[in-house]
Amino acid sequence: MPELHLDRCDVTGIRQLLVIDEDADELERWSDVLGIVSRLIPSDYLGVGVADGTGCIEHSVSCPSYIVEDGDPQVCDGPLVTGIQHLGASRDPEEIDELQGYGLRDVLRIGFPLGRGRVVQMYLDRITSTYAARDVMLLSMLEPVLGRLLQPRVCVDGLDRLSAAERRVLRLVAAGGSNGDVALQLMVSEATVRKHLEHTYRKLDVANRTAAAALMHELAGT
Numbered sequence: 314m315p316e317l318h319l320d321r322c323d324v325t326g327i328r329q330l331l332v333i334d335e336d337a338d339e340l341e342r343w344s345d346v347l348g349i350v351s352r353l354i355p356s357d358y359l360g361v362g363v364a365d366g367t368g369c370i371e372h373s374v375s376c377p378s379y380i381v382e383d384g385d386p387q388v389c390d391g392p393l394v395t396g397i398q399h400l401g402a403s404r405d406p407e408e409i410d411e412l413q414g415y416g417l418r419d420v421l422r423i424g425f426p427l428g429r430g431r432v433v434q435m436y437l438d439r440i441t442s443t444y445a446a447r448d449v450m451l452l453s454m455l456e457p458v459l460g461r462l463l464q465p466r467v468c469v470d471g472l473d474r475l476s477a478a479e480r481r482v483l484r485l486v487a488a489g490g491s492n493g494d495v496a497l498q499l500m501v502s503e504a505t506v507r508k509h510l511e512h513t514y515r516k517l518d519v520a521n522r523t524a525a526a527a528l529m530h531e532l533a534g535t
Contacts, residue, residue, distance in 0.1 A: 317443055317447065317450045318452065323451070324354070325355075326349050326350075327353070327354045327455070327458075329349050330346065330349050330455065330458050330459075330462065331445075331458060333345050333346065333349075333462055335462065335464075337491075339518075340370050340372075340374045340466055341360040342420065342462060342464075343374045343463065344374055344376065345455060346361070346435075346459070346462050346463065347359045347360070347361065347374070347375075347376035347435075348438070349440060350435070350455070350459075351377070353451060353455075354421070354437060354444070354448045354451060354452060356426075356438055356439055357420075357438055357439055357440045358375065358376070358377075358436075358437075358438040359373055359375070359376040359435070359436065359447060360373055360375035360376060360432070360435070360436050361373060361375075361426070361433065361434070361435045361436060361439050361463055362374075362388075363432070363433045363434075363465050363524070364384070364389075364392070365430060365431050365527055366388055366391070366392050366429060366430020366431060366522055367387075367390075367391065367430075368388055368389035368391050368392065368393065369387050369388075369523050370388055370523075371431075371519065371521065371523050371527055372465075372521070373506060373517060374521040378407065378447075378501065383438065383527040387462055391422050391429075392430045392432055393422075393432040393434045394422055394424050394432075394434065395424040395425060395426050395432055395434075396423070396424065397420075397421070397422070397423050397449065397452060397453055398414055398420075398421070398422040398423075398443060398527060399416065399420075399421055399449055400419065400420040400421075400422070401419030401420065401439075401443045401444055402449075407475065415438075416430075417438050417439065417440060418439050418440055418441055418442060418443055419438075419442070419443040419444050420436060420437065420438050420439075420460075421436070421437040421438045421444050421448065421449065421452060422434055422435070422437075422460060422502055423435050423437050423456060425459075425460045425463060425464070426466075427465070428531075429530070429531075431527060433463045433465055435459065435463060435466065437452075445514055461504055465506045467524055467527070474516045474517075475512075475513060476509075478514055479509045479513045479516075481499060482495055482499070482509040482510060482513070483500060483509075483510075483513050483524035483526070483529055484529070485499070485523075486510070486522050486525070486526055487526035487529045487530060492506045492507060493494055493528070510522060510525070513525055518532055526528060
């Protein structure tokens, strides 16, 4: 394996990663990480997201826009890949088709398991060029610190901030109920269910019902 030589900018960037506050707001922390990684491994697009075991994104942030993504949350048909994956080096026709379908020349991914099929993953995309062996080696070297900084924050007391009605709604949603199902069981309108869910997302600091349900299962140990 070739040696990895770091220049002064590389060392500065790594030092900046090492001093990022693990207790900082999750999306701000991820954005800081993406900004530094984009300088260490120049890319056209970067992002971080947490997905459940079905491949549905719970919440994410992207670079350079640093905007939480509101597109289709279903990014694949199963758990995201963990470890390091270099699609540009793959000979798999399906992975090559995937790159071309997104208009990309190369993709690097690094993922970390969170339990029960959930994964937090960072992706790095290039449109016109490929990632060199040095880029992959550098990402591999950063794996321990990225694994620490990308861990999503668990709101331990989040459920305690919910009202009794919000808890009832979330419990039924976590069991797989649609808004209509929940409204029928609780004998309220769907508008009331949506309002309770909006309040729940804000109190739990999550973006959607999938993330709220996953957090409830995580805190309940189910």
